Amino acid sequence: MxxxxxxxxxxxxxxxxxxxxxxxxxxxxxVTASPPDDVDEFLAIMExxxxxxxxxxDKLRKNxxxxxxxxxxxxxxxxxxGSFGRVYRADDPASGRVVAIKVLRNRWxxxxxxxxxxxxxxxxxxxxxxxxIVEIISVGKExxxxxxxxxxxxxxxxxxxxxxxxxxxFDVVETLKILEDVASALAYAFARGITHRDMKLSNVxxxxxxxAKVVDFGLAQIFSTKFIFDDSATEVxxxxxxxxxxxxxxxxxxxxxxxxxFMGCIAYEMLSGRPxxxxxxxxxxxxxxxxFLRVRPLRPDEIDGSPLxxxxxxxxxAVDPAKRYQTPNQLLDAIKSIRAEVLSGQRASTDSVGxxxxxxxxxxxxxxxxxxxLREKLKKYGYRVLLxxxxxxxVDRFRQHPFHIILVDADTTRREGLLAxxxxxxxxxxxxxxCDGVVITSEPNEVExxxxxxxxxxxxxxxxxxxxxxxxxxxxxxxxxxxxx
Numbered sequence: 001m002x003x004x005x006x007x008x009x010x011x012x013x014x015x016x017x018x019x020x021x022x023x024x025x026x027x028x029x030x031v032t033a034s035p036p037d038d039v040d041e042f043l044a045i046m047e048x049x050x051x052x053x054x055x056x057x058d059k060l061r062k063n064x065x066x067x068x069x070x071x072x073x074x075x076x077x078x079x080x081x082g083s084f085g086r087v088y089r090a091d092d093p094a095s096g097r098v099v100a101i102k103v104l105r106n107r108w109x110x111x112x113x114x115x116x117x118x119x120x121x122x123x124x125x126x127x128x129x130x131x132x133i134v135e136i137i138s139v140g141k142e143x144x145x146x147x148x149x150x151x152x153x154x155x156x157x158x159x160x161x162x163x164x165x166x167x168x169x170f171d172v173v174e175t176l177k178i179l180e181d182v183a184s185a186l187a188y189a190f191a192r193g194i195t196h197r198d199m200k201l202s203n204v205x206x207x208x209x210x211x212a213k214v215v216d217f218g219l220a221q222i223f224s225t226k227f228i229f230d231d232s233a234t235e236v237x238x239x240x241x242x243x244x245x246x247x248x249x250x251x252x253x254x255x256x257x258x259x260x261x262f263m264g265c266i267a268y269e270m271l272s273g274r275p276x277x278x279x280x281x282x283x284x285x286x287x288x289x290x291x292f293l294r295v296r297p298l299r300p301d302e303i304d305g306s307p308l309x310x311x312x313x314x315x316x317x318a319v320d321p322a323k324r325y326q327t328p329n330q331l332l333d334a335i336k337s338i339r340a341e342v343l344s345g346q347r348a349s350t351d352s353v354g355x356x357x358x359x360x361x362x363x364x365x366x367x368x369x370x371x372x373x374l375r376e377k378l379k380k381y382g383y384r385v386l387l388x389x390x391x392x393x394x395v396d397r398f399r400q401h402p403f404h405i406i407l408v409d410a411d412t413t414r415r416e417g418l419l420a421x422x423x424x425x426x427x428x429x430x431x432x433x434x435c436d437g438v439v440i441t442s443e444p445n446e447v448e449x450x451x452x453x454x455x456x457x458x459x460x461x462x463x464x465x466x467x468x469x470x471x472x473x474x475x476x477x478x479x480x481x482x483x484x485x
Contacts, residue, residue: 003063006031006039013052017093018068023051053077070101070149071140084108089154099137100154109146122150124194125217132185134205134215152215156208159215160266161201167399169273172309174399176339177430178204179267181212183335186263187328189217190256197242197254199262201269208395208423210430240286241277248289249321257321260331264316268295271303276317292319308338359477360384360403364391364420366412374407377466382479389413391420398424402433404477410441411462418450425455436476440464 004012010028013019019027027046031038043060046052052060055077056068068075073090079100080087085108088101108114122139129135135153142149160178164170170178182204186196196203198216205213242258245251251258268276276295280286295317298310312334318324325331361378365371366389378385386403388394391413394406406424408417421437428435437457439447447459458472 004039004060006042009039009042009060012065016068018056018074019046019051023049027051070103070142070147071138071151073099073101073151075101090151098154100134100152102150102152104148106146109148115148118148118150125150127192128189128194128217130185130188131211132181132213133188133217134213136217153213155205155213155215157206159202160204160206160212160270163206164201164270164273170270172271172303172342173339173433175267175270176309176335176342177210178206178212178270179263180332180335180339182214182263182266183328183332185214185217186256186259187332190328195254195256196259198239199259199266201266204266209426210399210428240283244287244289245292247287248292249319251321255321256328257324257326260316260324260328261318261321263331264313268298268313268317271309271313272298308341312338359405359479360386361405361407361473361477362386362388362394362397362403362424364388364394364406364408364413364417367409370409370412373466377470378473381470381474383473383477391416394420395423395427398427398435402428403435405436405438405473407438407473408440410439410443410447415446415450418447421457422450422452422455425452425457429455438472438476440469 006028010024014021014024023046027042027049030045031042040061043052043057047054047057053076055075059067070088070090072092072094074093076089076091078086079089085102085104088103089098090101091098104115104118108118119139122136125136126139134155137151137153139148139150141147182199189196194217196214196217203215205215207213241262245258245261246253246255265276278285278291278294280291285291298313300307300310303309315323315325315334316331325334359382361383363371363374363378363385365374365387368389371387371389375385375387386397388397391408397403398406406421408421410417413420418439421439425435425437435456437451437455438460439451439457440460440462441447442462444459444461447457451457458476460469460472
């Protein structure tokens with residue numbers, strides 16, 4: 001097939017609905033080549049403007065005429081890839097809704113048994129509607145091809161495996177909040193006769209607002225079939241672990257207490273930074289009973305939290321299933337109780353610190369001169385100061401080390417700074433922690449249009465002097481030894 005020139009490429013883009021005519025016109029008007037037929041320059045312009053993604057432009061440069069849509073959804077880029085399938089971020093051009101699409105690999109799509117399981121289990125997942133379960137929207141097949149796919153809710157954030165690789169470990173409060181979300185999802189599904197069978201770090205997604213969502217409910221049955229049971233498939237590794245645990249304990253297949261055990265493995269690794277079970281790619285080693293007996297218990301000095309947390313893990317990961325929590329609802333009640341006690345203890349500890357307690361202010365400011373001025377003045381008045389020029393760093397820092405106030409200069413950080421306020425305060429609410437937002441701006445109407453009104457945000461309009469700013473900060477989080485006048 002003849003390679004694209006600018007004219008044929010333009011026709012293809014509009015006819016295939018990859019871009020609109022107005023987007024095409026804007027891109028063409030920016031081409032500087034003479035004559036204006038430089039395909040590479042045009043694609044670079046369209047990508048820079050956000051009208052095409054690198055995934056799409058790479059395919060177009062290869063003269064690829066297909067594979068841009070599945071159903072009504074436009075593929076934007078690949079999120080993940082495994083031996084079972086690939087996951088793409090996609091959108092609906094008509095509504096703008098962003099989704100994730102899991103596509104069955106061709107080597108499985110030629111197997112009728114796998115396809116039947118894929119479609120059936122996808123429909124099972126569609127029956128689950130819960131805030132802590134990733135929603136399955138539809139199951140489909142692209143006409144004229146072997147592309148079987150599942151359309152899912154897109155969760156802006158990341159999975160626990162990737163986050164933990166960066167963070168190394170989570171504190172007790174964060175861990176308990178995530179466990180509560182996951183246990184709530186398991187309890188909801190179990191009440192409808194569904195267990196997960198694939199509980200692992202990568203199947204727990206953390207949204208940008210801090211909410212944990214379990215993915216792949218209804219798909220784990222596929223991984224336990226003889227068709228995909230091989231050592232090279234990363235997706236089946238936890239399934240082998242399930243089989244080994246249940247063989248070692250004479251527990252029945254599909255026992256919900258197995259989900260509870262491996263949820264305990266998730267918590268163990270979040271708190272300690274290390275996996276509880278000996279890692280191996282050998283199926284027989286993973287099935288060995290001794291592997292489950294050799295788990296090293298966490299020590300009290302390894303985690304900064306109540307001894308109740310250690311007992312929670314011991315009960316979740318008891319080798320004898322009769323000694324574990326028997327249902328997700330029992331586990332959920334225990335987590336809620338322990339989390340309440342830990343938070344109560346933290347508040348009591350904070351209150352007892354008295355005048356030595358220094359509130360932390362996270363400042364989002366792109367102007368280096370203003371950064372220095374704010375740092376010096378806030379420290380002088382007794383605040384602990386964290387600084388970032390990039391608003392995107394705020395929510396990650398909050399999850400690692402929560403702070404008391406996020407202070408954003410909207411005049412220098414623009415819309416990204418205001419969105420960071422929403423994300424941080426959303427994360428604070430999800431973690432049951434108090435955090436206030438303060439925005440400095442010359443355009444208060446823009447703040448009202450972007451910042452979610454449900455959050456505690458104080459808007460300070462320029463002109464504003466340092467004394468006025470300090471007075472507002474002190475009213476939200478008083479410094480212990482200095483009075484702002």
